[in-house]
């Protein structure tokens with residue numbers, strides 16, 4: 323009875339001071355949000371994460387440690403960081419014996435973040451879970467997981483003071499299956515330029531062995547793409563995640579590849595690019611793999627972009643080229659200071675519908691009178707220069 327009364331007195335005594343302190347903060351800073359602890363402040367309220375099927379982190383979950391309090395969970399994890407006093411909790415069900423845990427987009431006053439992984443068993447029990455992985459590296463990959471078990475992740479900053487305003491995204495990745503374009507014969511066709519795509523080549527294999535072709539460097543057999551030449555200069559750019567990527571571009575056929583160009587100017591994470599002048603309708607093979615003809619090292623996540631300068635007339639304008647009229651009623655007229663060698667007309671879908679090839683001299687006339695109204699591409703060759711432009715047929 324006496325103790326209750328004492329607590330009541332203490333509350334009465336302190337309450338005005340607490341209220342007063344908050345009022346002062348409100349006065350000094352307008353629109354101060356009084357933030358409650360995050361909903362996942364403790365293990366029992368861990369937020370379930372989506373397990374990605376590869377390392378691309380397509381599915382991420384946003385979080386914050388703002389106003390989080392210490393859970394006081396003893397991890398049993400060697401090297402446990404000392405300052406887990408603003409931990410927030412996540413969980414996932416293992417689909418493999420290892421998963422990659424990654425914290426992304428860390429922002430705030432304290433960006434030095436850690437995480438710990440706990441095995442909650444088949445039932446996902448916070449009371450009996452055991453620490454299995456200290457995430458002092460980001461990303462980190464705990465191994466020896468049991469498929470179907472629930473794993474808890476506590477995420478925190480390494481600030482001795484709690485109350486950092488740090489926000490982050492968290493992702494759980496998995497070792498992907500072998501990509502469908504692992505070998506040349508199953509190359510992915512790039513059908514439209516510009517092209518931009520990310521993929522995870524972590525599980526690419528070296529197939530029948532290293533890729534060697536005179537004039538190009540020796541490469542791992544990584545993953546493969548094809549692109550059909552449009553006559554323009556095609557540029558292939560690969561932006562790898564944390565791995566050393568190289569590009570080989572070839573013509574010919576799988577098993578009998580002839581070097582067109584390669585790139586390996588930098589090491590891990592370095593952007594590689596190959597540019598080549600394409601021949602119309604010729605198929606080019608693109609291998610993206612680790613730059614070695616003796617060591618088979620893993621490939622990884624990358625973004626591939628392929629562009630063409632097909633719609634550029636700079637090179638032929640330099641040879642005095644001009645055309646008129648546009649839109650065209652019946653005849654497109656072209657002139658240049660040098661002999662025009664070839665003029666091809668394409669539909670907007672890339673199908674060639676007309677070609678002029680002989681005795682064009684310094685001027686050429688393309689009869690479009692029998693063509694349906696619409697947009698067309700014209701491709702002009704003057705000596706070794708090519709140019710393309712768009713015309714409208716009325």
Ligand SMILES: [Ca+2]
Pocket residue numbers: 503504505526527528529543544545
């Ligand atoms: Ca391969």
Ligand SMILES: [Ca+2]
Pocket residue numbers: 566567568585586587588589590592594613
């Ligand atoms: Ca490289």
Ligand SMILES: [Ca+2]
Pocket residue numbers: 526527528542543544611612618619620621
């Ligand atoms: Ca490899």
